[in-house]
Amino acid sequence: MGSVLGIGSQPTLCKSPACSKYHERVRTQGEQLQQLQAELDKLHKEVSSVRTANSERVAKLVFQRLNEDFVRKPDYALSSVGASIDLEKTSRDYEDANSAYFWNHFSFWNYARPPTVILEPDVFPGNCWAFEGDQGQVVIRLPGRVQLTDITLQHPPPSVAHSGGAKSAPRSFQVYGLQVDDETEVFLGKFTFDVEKSEIQTFHLQNDPPTAFPKVKIQILSNWGHPHFTCLYRVRAHGMRSSEEAGDSATGGPN
Structure with a gap:
């Protein structure tokens, strides 16, 4: 009969070349995913910042244009x-x-x-x-x-x-x-x-x-x-x- 692992026993790790390549590939892809996520987070912050800046700029221009034409004085040259x-x-x-x-x-x-x-x-x-x-x-x-x-x-x-x-x-x-x-x-x-x-x-x-x-x-x-x-x-x-x-x-x- 095959041996049975007792309590506290450690599983046998795969040490073949194929297993090593697999684990290395998983580790590399994990690092790439983390780097990509960090870049996406940075890009999201930059886009949000640009949107906020543009919204403020557009709002400022609109209000400026309205205020510019709001002379608040009667015009007798009409x-x-x-x-x-x-x-x-x-x-x-x-x-x-x-x-x-x-x-x-x-x-x-x-x-x-x-x-x-x-x-x-x-x-x-x-x-x-x-x-x-x-x-x-x-x-x-x-x-x-x-x-x-x-x-x-x-x-x-x-x-x-x-x-x-x-x-x-x-x-x-x-x-x-x-x-x-x-x-x-x-x-x-x-x-x-x-x-x-x-x-x-x-x-x-x-x-x-x-x-x-x-x-x-x-x-x-x-x-x-x-x-x-x-x-x-x-x-x-x-x-x-x-x-x-x-x-x-x-x-x-x-x-």
Whole structure:
């Protein structure tokens, strides 16, 4: 009869070459699995970190974009509230012999946009008023007399602006309030629109003592390098609308 293992006896280990190779292969594969698991854990942490960072970045950009356009000031340079363009005092539109080709080449309208486009809230690449060169002006007829406090300019960021990119954006500009005689101009400040900052920038005017004006002039002194034209997308005029009596008194008109 075969022998029986008693309590405490140790099983006989396989010591053949085949058994040794098997155990070595199992040990090696076990180490490889552990290494692979460690790499997977590391990759999982990196992916989670990237997702968190991207989520925070996207959320930040969304809130930043919402806050940028939330000026929190009434706009008296909107056509919907009665603002209009004084064409006689405004620079001529940019004209080019190949204007149709020019606009189509950049996937724009096949016709030039009038200056009234700057009084509309629809701002998207190509929907701008262009005037020739880097110097020009636009005079906005306000819906009544307004004690101007701020001016806001808007231009799409370089990443999405097609009309010459950032180069066609206004750079240095001055603001004037026009008196009721339509000739006297009151200097309200000189400013710089920085294309590296927000696409919507508000500038505080030097209107002291507060004076109500029926018109405001934006005089562009330079752009960001475009050799042929400058584009204005949107202009906003902020302040407090005066009654006719208050406007007459503030601007020196008849009582």
